[in-house]
Amino acid sequence: KMVDNTFIPAGATKLYVYSARGTAIENNPNDIVTSAEAAVSYIPQSAALDEETPLYSFAVTSDWHTFGGGTQNNIKATRLDGMLKDVKETDPDSVAILAVGDVIDNSNDDKSSAGISVEKALSEFDVMNTVINANSEGLPPILFGVGNHDLRGYDGYEAQLKRFLENTGTEGTDGKPYYYKEIGGAKFIMLGGERTCDNESHNAWLSQTQ
Numbered sequence: 001k002m003v004d005n006t007f008i009p010a011g012a013t014k015l016y017v018y019s020a021r022g023t024a025i026e027n028n029p030n031d032i033v034t035s036a037e038a039a040v041s042y043i044p045q046s047a048a049l050d051e052e053t054p055l056y057s058f059a060v061t062s063d064w065h066t067f068g069g070g071t072q073n074n075i076k077a078t079r080l081d082g083m084l085k086d087v088k089e090t091d092p093d094s095v096a097i098l099a100v101g102d103v104i105d106n107s108n109d110d111k112s113s114a115g116i117s118v119e120k121a122l123s124e125f126d127v128m129n130t131v132i133n134a135n136s137e138g139l140p141p142i143l144f145g146v147g148n149h150d151l152r153g154y155d156g157y158e159a160q161l162k163r164f165l166e167n168t169g170t171e172g173t174d175g176k177p178y179y180y181k182e183i184g185g186a187k188f189i190m191l192g193g194e195r196t197c198d199n200e201s202h203n204a205w206l207s208q209t210q
Contacts, residue, residue, distance in 0.1 A: 008043070015041040056184045058096040058140070059087045065105040065149065066131075068123025076105065077127050084135040094140045095183050098190075101147025103128060103168065116152050118163070125167035144168040146177045146192040157195060178210045 008015070016038040064080050071077040087094055104124035106116055132142065144164075151160045165172055173179045177192025195205040 013043055015043065017041060056093075056095045056186075057091055058094055058098060058183075058188075059091065060098045060100060062100045062147070063102045064099065064128065065102055066124045066128040067105055068120055068127055071127055071130055074127060077131050080128065080131045081135065084132065084139060087140070088135070088138050092138065096140050096181075096188060097142045098145070098188065099142055099168075100145040100190075102149040103144060103147070104150055106149050106152045118155055118159075121152065121163060122167070125163075129167065141181075141183075142168075143181055143188055143190055144170045145190045148193065151193065176210070 017040075018038050061083060064083075065076055066080060067074050067076040084097075087097060104121055106121045106124060132139070146161070146164050150164045151157065161172075161177055162175075164170070164177070165175070171179065172192070177194065178190060180187045180189045182188075191206060191210060193205050194207050194210065
């Protein structure tokens with residue numbers, strides 16, 4: 001049996017397979033004993049991949065910084081709407097959209113008086129989901145990764161993360177911000193900070209488990 005995800009060079013016509021015994025090669029390559037002769041397996045040309053046709057494609061996005069307060073006259077909602085439409089138009093076969101952090105703004109730099117608050121974050125998530133739902137037809141699944149702007153609200157990391165997971169429809173691993181989703185035989189691994197973003201040193205803190 002071949003190891004999963006074994007790469008075969010383009011243009012190869014046959015495989016030479018040797019039997020082996022001994023300790024793991026990464027531990028002691030000199031302790032491996034291989035057979036003197038190899039079994040030969042010919043690769044049918046029909047099995048070769050078309051180099052012009054990718055296995056799949058996906059979009060990677062970040063920093064939506066969605067503003068709250070409704071979608072009317074909302075420049076960030078307009079930009080998000082345009083991005084989603086662009087993905088559907090330019091890559092209709094895309095298998096996923098990866099949103100890798102800061103999908104909401106939740107800061108003081110949107111020139112509003114709301115400041116950073118739970119209410120502001122919820123309003124921004126509401127606008128974000130309104131735009132996503134309006135583009136749901138033909139839209140590939142969106143995989144969300146958490147960013148520092150997504151973990152704000154001054155009510156503690158656990159509450160901030162719970163709000164993010166619930167409002168993005170994300171099922172983290174045991175309630176954590178990291179997870180993977182298998183699409184087309186490939187694992188898309190999403191990482192996420194595991195402490196509240198109260199200073200720059202914590203913005204991308206990852207545990208040993210992650």
